[in-house]
Amino acid sequence: MIEKLIIVAGSLVAVLILAGIAWALRLGGGRIADEGEARTAAEDALSGFDAVAAEVASDGQAALVLGRDGSLALLKMHGTQVAARRLHPPFETEATPEGLRIATGDARFGRVTIRGVDAIPAAR
Numbered sequence: 001m002i003e004k005l006i007i008v009a010g011s012l013v014a015v016l017i018l019a020g021i022a023w024a025l026r027l028g029g030g031r032i033a034d035e036g037e038a039r040t041a042a043e044d045a046l047s048g049f050d051a052v053a054a055e056v057a058s059d060g061q062a063a064l065v066l067g068r069d070g071s072l073a074l075l076k077m078h079g080t081q082v083a084a085r086r087l088h089p090p091f092e093t094e095a096t097p098e099g100l101r102i103a104t105g106d107a108r109f110g111r112v113t114i115r116g117v118d119a120i121p122a123a124r
Helices: 002-024 035-045
Strands: 051-056 062-067 072-078 081-087 092-095 099-103 111-115
Touching (some): 035 062, 035 072
Antiparallel strands (some): 062 072, 072 081, 099 111
16 A cells, blocks of 8 residues: 555656656747737748737737738747738627637637737737
8 A cells, every 4th residue: 555655656746847847948838928929920920921010919829910911910829839820801800808809711720819909900
């Protein structure tokens, strides 16, 4: 009985150590830090996209980036990577208590809620 408890306790300690290492290396959870990072990510992901303004979700998990041509880049975190889709007007949006929900028309990308954002970014 004692041997089993020692094995369980050792396993728990090992899991906690691995979780600590993953946390220290910042593995497993990415976020979009700010508007500049959102603009850069959109331009890197979408060929020919020229970003002029951005709104980042309050949780850093998504962003809307306005392009010079009026198109919109919708970004969302997929693990530690940023996934992007280019949308052209008119955009299907829905205001929710959490934030602005955007329909992409792409079943694999789905609808994305930009938490804490209530409007599409405007050129400044």
